[in-house]
Amino acid sequence: MAQRHVHVQAAAVEIGELLARVGHDRELLRELVEITREDLPRLTEALRAATIAGDMSEVAAIAHTLKGMLSNLAGNRAAASASQIEQLAKNKAVDEVTERMATFEAELGTIVPELESHLAETERCES
């Protein structure tokens, strides 16, 4: 019998973990989403610019900030990627950092929509 492979895309944000972290406080969750909506594009853009400029110390610093931010949001996969980029930047591995950027940016791009979707769902359940 032919085996059926079902590919399930892992969630960008571990929502259970995030809700536990905010103490299931919807208001706080909304605030965090708002901050992320504002800060994440800015940090992503700065990371891209530093990578293009080959400024690895700046890349390491921004990746470190992103790692902390994403960990707090339970965006664990993207946080792990940020950590890897930070390490590569510290090792001055310019090519590897550049190579990883596209994937990382794609991961970052899923964070806000996923947070917004969870938020909308939470609000729908409560209304």
Add this chain to the structure above:
Amino acid sequence: MRILIAEDEAISRRLLVRTLEHAGYEMVVVDNGAKACRELCREGGPRLALLDWMMPEVDGLAVCREVRKRSDHPYVYIVLLTAKESKEDVVAGLESGADDYLTKPFHPDELKARLRAGIRVLDLEDKLVEAREEMRYRATHDSLTALLNRGVVMDLLGRELARSQRERNCTAVMFGDLDHFKSINDNHGHAAGDDVLREVAKRLIGSVRSYDFVSRFGGEEFLVVLNNCDPVSAPFRAEQIRQTIGAKPIQTVAGPLQVTMSAGLLLTSEWGILATEQILGEADAALYLAKSAGRNCLRRAIPVAADGAGVILNSSNVSG
């Protein structure tokens, strides 16, 4: 308890603030190390700090080192927040002066527990400082009257005399002794005697300036030092101070008692350079003359050039 939160990353900062708001902390929140340094190093700044390790301008380690340079300020308990987990990083953090560290993302209960541990350390430090201050006070003050004791006033007088010689100022040294104090103790009891000593101390302190010294030199003897005084008016000032003792009866457990003081006064401007002990010896000799003259009066120690320093004139009035 007021706590400083220094965190440049907004999500982490918001989560910290919310957690500590719920725990009832008062917070000062900054987003970089330079601001954290300023807050922690200013007078009355927070004594509990949560510092992110990696911050722009000045990182958490540098803030720790800066705060620890100030050894004469109250202790600041510092918890470093870090995504770094290697043993080398932890050692570097603690070596820079942090007391504890917490890895991000933090767990709210762990954060609160670590801060409570910090508060226990600060409370302990406060108690130690309080105990040390109390011991220092006891070592420098007379327990009955709360006046400076003999040891400390000798030290202060030595310094004041050196200063007045250097600046060519006048210091007035008045030795006062309560008249017939023994009979107060004998006739009215030691509790009444203690009441008298306490009230005399209060009257003396109340009649001098904040930068003058009053000491219980021993038993019923008091030393009053008027720093940087005018040599012309100082004898009248000293006599006024002496007269406050007998101005009105002193209320004691044995009822009101009339008490007087005899005093010997020396103005340093009238003497050459003398050691502290010599100055006290001359003032004491003048006090002896006041006692001999019938008590309840003041006599001045005045050097006679022909006979050399140390000869006391039995002056009959305060202006010598």
